[in-house]
Amino acid sequence: MSENIEKHEYDVVVIGAGGAGLRAAIEARAQGKRTAIISKSLFGKAHTVMAEGGCAAAMGNVNSNDNWMVHYRDTMRGGKFLNNWRMAELHAKEAPDRVWELETYGALFDRTPDGKISQRNFGGHTYPRLAHVGDRTGLELIRTLQQKIVSLQQEDFKETGDYESNIRVFHECTITELFKADGRIAGAFAYYRSTGQFVRFDAPAVVLATGGVGKSYQVTSNSWEYTGDGHALALRAGATLINMEFLQFHPTGMVWPPSVKGILVTESVRGDGGILKNSDGKRFMFDYIPDVFKEQYATTPEEGDRWYDDPDNNRRPPELLPRDEVARAINSEVKAGRGTPHGGVFLDIASRRSKEEILKRLPSMYHQFKELADVDITAEPMEVGPTCHYVMGGVEVDPDTAMSVVPGLFSAGECSGGMHGSNRLGGNSLSDLLVFGRRAGAGASEYVDGLGGVRPAVLTDDVAQAEKRALLPFSSATEGGENPFVVHQELQKTMNDLVGIIRKADEMELALKALEDIATRTRTVSVEGARVFNPGWHLALDLRNMLLVSLCVARAALERQESRGGHTRDDYPVMDSDWRHVLLVLSALGEDNVELVRKEQLPMRPELFDLFELDELKKYYTGEELGGHRADSAADKGEKA
Amino acid sequence: MTHDQHFRVWRGDDEKGELVDYPVEVNEGEVVLDIIHRLQATQAQDMAVRWNCKAGKCGSCSVEINGKPRLACMTRMSTFTEDEVITVTPLRTFPVIRDLVTDVSFNYTKAREIPSFAPPEGVEPGEYRMQQVDVERSQEFRKCIECYLCQNTCHVVRDHEENKESFAGPRYLMRIAELDMHPLDSADRQKAAQEEHGLGMCNITKCCTEVCPEHIKITDNALIPLKERVVDRKYDPLVWLGSKIFKRGEV
Numbered sequence: 025m026s027e028n029i030e031k032h033e034y035d036v037v038v039i040g041a042g043g044a045g046l047r048a049a050i051e052a053r054a055q056g057k058r059t060a061i062i063s064k065s066l067f068g069k070a071h072t073v074m075a076e077g078g079c080a081a082a083m084g085n086v087n088s089n090d091n092w093m094v095h096y097r098d099t100m101r102g103g104k105f106l107n108n109w110r111m112a113e114l115h116a117k118e119a120p121d122r123v124w125e126l127e128t129y130g131a132l133f134d135r136t137p138d139g140k141i142s143q144r145n146f147g148g149h150t151y152p153r154l155a156h157v158g159d160r161t162g163l164e165l166i167r168t169l170q171q172k173i174v175s176l177q178q179e180d181f182k183e184t185g186d187y188e189s190n191i192r193v194f195h196e197c198t199i200t201e202l203f204k205a206d207g208r209i210a211g212a213f214a215y216y217r218s219t220g221q222f223v224r225f226d227a228p229a230v231v232l233a234t235g236g237v238g239k240s241y242q243v244t245s246n247s248w249e250y251t252g253d254g255h256a257l258a259l260r261a262g263a264t265l266i267n268m269e270f271l272q273f274h275p276t277g278m279v280w281p282p283s284v285k286g287i288l289v290t291e292s293v294r295g296d297g298g299i300l301k302n303s304d305g306k307r308f309m310f311d312y313i314p315d316v317f318k319e320q321y322a323t324t325p326e327e328g329d330r331w332y333d334d335p336d337n338n339r340r341p342p343e344l345l346p347r348d349e350v351a352r353a354i355n356s357e358v359k360a361g362r363g364t365p366h367g368g369v370f371l372d373i374a375s376r377r378s379k380e381e382i383l384k385r386l387p388s389m390y391h392q393f394k395e396l397a398d399v400d401i402t403a404e405p406m407e408v409g410p411t412c413h414y415v416m417g418g419v420e421v422d423p424d425t426a427m428s429v430v431p432g433l434f435s436a437g438e439c440s441g442g443m444h445g446s447n448r449l450g451g452n453s454l455s456d457l458l459v460f461g462r463r464a465g466a467g468a469s470e471y472v473d474g475l476g477g478v479r480p481a482v483l484t485d486d487v488a489q490a491e492k493r494a495l496l497p498f499s500s501a502t503e504g505g506e507n508p509f510v511v512h513q514e515l516q517k518t519m520n521d522l523v524g525i526i527r528k529a530d531e532m533e534l535a536l537k538a539l540e541d542i543a544t545r546t547r548t549v550s551v552e553g554a555r556v557f558n559p560g561w562h563l564a565l566d567l568r569n570m571l572l573v574s575l576c577v578a579r580a581a582l583e584r585q586e587s588r589g590g591h592t593r594d595d596y597p598v599m600d601s602d603w604r605h606v607l608l609v610l611s612a613l614g615e616d617n618v619e620l621v622r623k624e625q626l627p628m629r630p631e632l633f634d635l636f637e638l639d640e641l642k643k644y645y646t647g648e649e650l651g652g653h654r655a656d657s658a659a660d661k662g663e664k665a
Numbered sequence: 666m667t668h669d670q671h672f673r674v675w676r677g678d679d680e681k682g683e684l685v686d687y688p689v690e691v692n693e694g695e696v697v698l699d700i701i702h703r704l705q706a707t708q709a710q711d712m713a714v715r716w717n718c719k720a721g722k723c724g725s726c727s728v729e730i731n732g733k734p735r736l737a738c739m740t741r742m743s744t745f746t747e748d749e750v751i752t753v754t755p756l757r758t759f760p761v762i763r764d765l766v767t768d769v770s771f772n773y774t775k776a777r778e779i780p781s782f783a784p785p786e787g788v789e790p791g792e793y794r795m796q797q798v799d800v801e802r803s804q805e806f807r808k809c810i811e812c813y814l815c816q817n818t819c820h821v822v823r824d825h826e827e828n829k830e831s832f833a834g835p836r837y838l839m840r841i842a843e844l845d846m847h848p849l850d851s852a853d854r855q856k857a858a859q860e861e862h863g864l865g866m867c868n869i870t871k872c873c874t875e876v877c878p879e880h881i882k883i884t885d886n887a888l889i890p891l892k893e894r895v896v897d898r899k900y901d902p903l904v905w906l907g908s909k910i911f912k913r914g915e916v
Binding site: 065066067068069071073074083120121124125127128129130132133134135137138139140142157158160163164167171172174175177178181187218247248249280281282283284287392395396397398507508509510513551552553554556557558559560561 | 678692693694695696699705706710711712713714715716717718719720721722723724725738739741743762763764766768769773776777780781782784790791793794795796797800803804807808809810811844847850
């Protein structure tokens, strides 16, 4: 070995310091486990801060008809019944307790007139359900959890004189490899971004909470950290991923100017009168109303415009079709050469509403774009297009303990799969973080207890191997490898153009070919300079994670021959019940190849099945699956229970 | 529309460094962070800069641009003339790690010294009741994205290393105010604010408020009211009498 590597021993190592990671760490510490939190960024900067809408929990503060069963049904519908039903059940049942608990940590949510936590309406939720703080709910969540961890450290300080005796945050520290021994997790390997020095963590339990994969796409609302680290670490450690074909693209992300590229333009811009136009000035959405929606949507601009003031007697304008339909329409216009100069379409509210009205209804949108981009949405149209927003797919885990197929490896939040099925409802990610973050922390603690003091030992050879791989970009420099920034851009373009929001078999085959080539180039990227805070080197190492994850997305997307939720196939445009119960499970073959197998989803527990009307289930299930199902009016009874 | 602009970026570490000149392409609609990223991709792969969301929400990309503490993601190139030299330097109050990245651990140390939220006794989770009007004051302070621009610009510590020990800085004095104004917080914080966290060293020049990207009125809404609470208590004869009788320092 070339250097003396810093070594730490912990009971539980949590990778990722967003909502899921922090909640997991709080739980592990509460169970008496010495816990490390490893974060690529500074403590408190995680991508969770970007969440605006709120945190879904059926507390029933605004509408007392709400309860876990209604939330459960909404979640399953949103995911088109492909969700892991046990996760959806746990999530719906436990979310209220997780939100209330935040108040004991000091969170200050917006209030109802009677002083409870206020809840707002959101797409797909039957009742007002999202606990929120204006449009900065994610920031409140991350700050609250961060401050709770500080308070636990203060308690430890009183006891031991050391703030970090039981819980320590290693910030700006990136994990590159997990260690196993005898088939179990034994630890992890990392480098400090600030010094470039290596560090190893010996621990029998690791919780992955690294978030999503958006940085594999050119246009994304995700921050630089979203390079699929947890997904890739899990794969390389022998765990499996599911649902990787399901990515949520938001139809209206800014495509111009560059300062705000990818940033979301909230749906309420369209709800409040904004319309979509192509470069000919045509309001094109009327050409894209699918037959199944013909009854619910206006067929003329006149009728659509009347809806805003009189929704009872008019049908809604087609700008308010579901996200995937709007995204598909924008995509078609751009591909037909009727896009804006920067590859989007125009979203125009300026010519439709007065300045005063826009300022009143959309204040934060106005200020955000004015300050970041000098775009005045009251005076000019925005240029928008689909932006990669959230990955439904992730590590396959046991719903109750959050453990993957690798003993000792746990996962929670966006980097785990199953909870959201094929499509996530807005507001369900913050609650997901809290519910499964806590469960992962508890699961890891229980696992450690079960080991009875016998811990797998990290193998010296594995450490040497990890060190060698991490330094590869420096060593290949002499062989004339490519600039990692260039290879990254190519990867992003490939995924954006060929495995984007609307997919076709031939394009995805092209993508897989291109990824083969990118894999070769990723292995030989070279970096300049030294190891101290070197962004080129950091990217070179993140790149292999993005590549592995992109392979999973492309392979699964090619395999699934139907359209469902966050997976839209131009060549298979219809949802197919025979695909609902099929999970596509991916595992790694080496560093840059993956294997896909099909697996049957476990059938839903009967009493949960009975929460739905038979007529609704018929839309999603095959006749054969419904054969044994008799109770068809239980939903109403259940709700009153 | 594209033009070339003259950038000067500070390159170096905690021991030595210099301003390096870079001619660089600037496109319409870009911000300073876009240009730094272009420099990384084309001229200086290893140029260190801290950033995350690139949307003004995480507070990571704090630097000094032409001497002013700013978020690089929120500084539009259109606010400069095309022939202006743009000088980007690291935050001055904190030690440099490399290039534009500084060691901000001072802030995390201070954060740990502020006693945390003290939940009211006997109120179960789910039973917290607060009025909107009462939570709004603290909510303003919770908009803070912890970019540390206020900590960096505050003259109490900006060029006075010796004050760092006894001064929490505007961000963490505001945190005390936030907890003090929390409707259900049960701790007494005012005395410690003055005696342990250096509230008295603030002489309300409002530099912190000026640089706050979230437009939080740090001085007017947090620091001055906190000072007033401290003063009221110190000189109020009833409070003085009460503190003698109850010996707990609070009424």
